[in-house]
Amino acid sequence: MAKIDAVMGWKKLDLGCVIRQPGSSRTFKTGDWRSQRPVVDRDKCIKCGLCWVYCPDLAMVPAEEGYYKVNLDYCKGCGICAKECPKDAITMVLEED
């Protein structure tokens, strides 16, 4: 029978749900578990900014000439921006495409 050499006590576990450094959320790039990503068709885009307003992660950001682009470091691929775009200018594509 295998012998257990050591049992870690709860006092040695890292604290969970603790922000040790205020204002550090930008360092946590949370888009790596995305399965789909939004692609903006600028030929259809009217620069209304609704994708930016509705994105729950502020991952749709202003770009040059009044357009909007996706910050894939934080985009979760939820598709809300594509659903809310009034011109169907955003298409969700599989990550591997």
Ligand code: SF4
């Ligand atoms: S919601 Fe659609 S039309 Fe409006 S800025 Fe975003 S991509 Fe362009």
Ligand code: SF4
């Ligand atoms: S797919 Fe979701 S998280 Fe990504 S840009 Fe659109 S609304 Fe934001």
